[in-house]
Amino acid sequence: MTLAVNHQQPPNRSRLVSWPRIRLWLIMTAIWALIRTLTSETTGFTEWLVRCGLASALGVLAYGVLDQWPRRLPRWSPRWILQLLAVLIVTPPAAYLGYAATLGTVDVPSLGTTYRDGWLITSFMGILVGPWIALGAQLHRSEAFAREQALAFKLRSSELERKAVDARLRLLQAQVEPHFLFNTLANIRSLVRRSGSADATAMLDNLIDYLSAAVPRLEAGDATFEHEQHIVRAYLELMRMRMPDRLGYTVRIDPAALALHCPPMALMTLVENAIKHGIDPSETGGAVDVRVTVRDHRVQVSVANTGVGLQPRRGDSAGTGLSNLRERLALAFGDDAQVRLGSAPASGTVAEAEFPACRGDPA
Known part of the structure; x- marks a missing residue:
């Protein structure tokens, strides 16, 4: 005989x-x-x-017992x-027990046809009404x-959506700096070919410092501005050695x-954008010039450069880093984050980001 598993909660006597x-x-x-x-x-x-109380109690009890046992039933x-x-x-037997309890005898028919009838x-009323009440209880339970x-x-949908957002965030983080690593390695190769061993060693040391600070943060969700500071300084020192x-x-x-939360590589994105485009x-x-301040419970980030200033975009060749940053901040803070790009007061460009000041991962 094929049995079907009854998909319900485990037996629990307290539910009776x-x-x-x-x-x-x-x-x-x-x-x-x-x-x-x-x-x-x-x-x-x-x-x-x-x-009636005894009869209905036994009926409700029987209904509850079969609600949990047996665990498995035929299909x-x-x-x-x-x-x-x-x-x-x-x-019927529950109603009979009720009569016996109130009359003081188990031989109810011997008391006459009045009690027997x-x-x-009473039994007929219970048989007539009881199943409808049971059906109502079953309907309530189904609802x-x-x-x-x-x-x-x-x-479950919320959990899957959150995981999708996390996966998207990690993908965006992984796309932030792929070209930087290859360009730096190419520079090191050129230095070694020119036998500049001291410069090559210094650049390798700075690259190691950068990777040691940056790579763990790509997988972390609790980055702070203290962590970002180490990454940015190591990166700028590498760029200073290159030029x-x-x-x-x-x-x-x-x-x-x-100690405040900073989405991983967010500050680094603004600095890299200043180097690349400015x-x-x-x-x-x-x-x-990199500045991070806190005002009115909000973090204000400013990265200004005195380079070539704003230039017209050519297709998708510019602005990818800032677009990714906007999306990452939106995933982390929703609509309560902003990224702005404009001209510096004297010359060059200034990129600004603003979002709520909070400790740890805001998610």
Whole structure:
């Protein structure tokens, strides 16, 4: 015989006397006892409460027992059918026990046809009404199960959406600086070929410092401005060695900002953009000024350069780094983050970013 697994919660004895079932029992008992009191001339409401209460209690208990046991049922046997049959079977003997309890004897028929007929009428009412109440309980349980499934699906969807956002964020982070590493290695190769061993060694040392600071942060979600400061300084020192006569730089970060959250490589993106689009194209080079301040619970980042200034974009050749940065900040802070690019007061370009000041990962 093929068995079907019943997809429900594990058996729990406390559910047999849960409040919803106690409430169902109280309602059934009150209505049933009131009807029998109005239709009976010899028995009071209190006795009917005992009789109907005992009968309905055993019916609700039988329904609850078959709600959890057995754990597995044949495919051709739905659980709700067994529960209805249990209510139908339990109702007559349960009503008889109620009569015996109130009359003080187990031989109810010996007291006369009045009590025998009363027990039969009470049993018939239980058989007639009980299954409908059981069906109502089953419907309520099905609705509750549907709500639980909908909530579980919503939670699962939220979790998948969060993982997708995380994956997208990591992809964007991985796209920030691929060309920088190859360009630096190419420069080192040129220096070695020219037998400039001292310069090559110094550049290798700075490259190691940069990679040691940058690579772990690509996988981290709790980067701070203190971490970013190490990456930026190592990167700028490498660039200064590549063009010693054309690059100067300053890095100033408020002490209050050092422990604040910074999306990994966010500050580095602005600095790299200043070098790539401001300093590199200029024959005379220029200076890069990095500033991070905290004001009114918001972080304000400014990276200015005195290079060639804003230039018209040519297709997708420019602005990729800033576009990625905007998307990464949007993933981290939603609409509460901004990235701006404009001309510096004297000459060159200034890139600014602003987002909420918070400690640790905002997600």
